Amino acid sequence: MSYQRRMEELTKPQCLELMSTVQIGRLVFVHHALPAIRPVNHLVEHETIVIRATVGSAITEEVMIGHRGLVVAYEADAIDTARQLGWSVIVIGTAELVTDRLAAERYRSLIEPWVAGPADEVITISAEMVHGYRMVPGRLSDQADPGTSVTGKRLS
C-alpha cells in the first residue's frame, strides 16, 4: 500500500524533545576512512546526547584519536511503516569522552547498557547542528494539518 507523504521541518526544540522520547539512536562516524554506524541507547540532556561505549570499540578509538575534535552524526527516528508516518532527527556535533569521574559515574547511573561487557566509557555529543522532519499526510502542495501531525508519543 502506498500513501503520499510530505516532509515537514521540525524546530530544534521539537527535534531534541522527540529524540528524548525514544531509547535508541544510531551513531555515525568515520572509522578507518570508512563510514560507520552503530545503534546505541542514549540519554538526551539539554543539548547534549550521552551514550556509553565499550573500551576499545571503534567509536572509543576514534574519539580518543580525535581528541575533542571528532565530528559525528547521531540519528533517531520513529517510523510507522504500515501508515508511512513518523519522524527522524539528525544531530551533528563533536563527540568527546567524559573524563570527569563524577560526571561519568552520574551518566553511568542514568544509562543502562543493554549488552553485558567490560567497563565502558561515556561519550557526549554536543548538538551543534540539529535537523529533523516528520512525514505528514498530503502532497507537496497541501497545507499542513496540525490535527493529523505525528508526534513521537503517538508512534512509540
Place this chain on the structure above:
Amino acid sequence: MSYQRRMEELTKPQCLELMSTVQIGRLVFVHHALPAIRPVNHLVEHETIVIRATVGSAITEEVMIGHRGLVVAYEADAIDTARQLGWSVIVIGTAELVTDRLAAERYRSLIEPWVAGPADEVITISAEMVHGYRMVPGRLSDQADPGTSVTGKRLS
C-alpha cells in the same frame, strides 16, 4: 528495566535475509566533509541494496561527484526496546546511480517512495562488507541458546 544481553554475530546470508524483512534502513555517507545519515526505504536484491533518491538531494549530489566510487554504509535494524532484543545489519559498499533506463524503471516499479516529490534517481549499493549481530539473552560467558534467538520476523 534492564536485562543482560549478548551480541551474536550473524553470517552474511543471515544479514541480507534480515535486511530484506524490513522496509526501512539508514543511508550513511559523507556530505560536505560531514557525516550524513538519511532514513530511506529499500529493496534487497541478491547482494545489492536499491534505494530511490530525489534529484538534487545530498546523496544524489555525492554519488554524482564520486562517479562510481562513493563508499557508503547502509544500516537496518529491528530492535524491541521493551525486551532489549533485536538485530542490526550494516552493509558497506559502493553507491552508484542506475543509468540504464530499463533497469531504473524496473526498480522504480518495485520501490514506492513514501514522500511525494519530483522525479527521482535510483541508487544501488553493492554489499561488499556485511556485518550484523543480534542481541540474545545471556551474559558474555553464556552459551548461545538457539531456542531463544531473535529473528526479524518475530520482531517485525
